Amino acid sequence: MKTLIKACLLSLLLMMPVAFAADLSAAKQQGWIGEQNNGYLGLVRGDAPADVKALLAKVNAQRKAEFTQIARKNGIAEAEAARIFAREAETRTVPGNYIQSSAGAWVKK
Known part of the structure; x- marks a missing residue:
């Protein structure tokens, strides 16, 4: 069953449109947002632009x-489901981008 869940969650990563993914990638590379430990994105820096x-x-x-x-x-x-996704997202996060530790601190991967 965990394999099925992982497959479903992986498909979520692959379903993002390319332009949308490019914007997301750029925001992560600039250190504005990162992958939280709960499966959602979070603000790393409070000075992130409105977009x-x-x-x-x-x-x-x-x-x-x-x-x-x-x-x-x-x-x-x-x-x-969100926790399983969070583990996968952390694994796939590019070195230099931010992830949230289990303690809640932002760290560069």
Whole structure:
């Protein structure tokens, strides 16, 4: 079952449109946003431009919808689907981008 959940969550990463992914990648590379330990994106720096904050909100809304759908399909809690995604997202994060530690601190990968 975890393999099915991982496959569903991986598909979430692959479904982002290319332009959207490019904006997200740039925002991560500039250190404005990073992957939180709960499966969602978070602000690393409070001085992020409004368009980056809007992008973060949009991505998080899409993730929440996907986590809900995956949780229903697999009979698990939404938070569990998000945690599984968080582990995958951390693994796939490019060195130099930010991830949130289990203690909640932002660290460069």
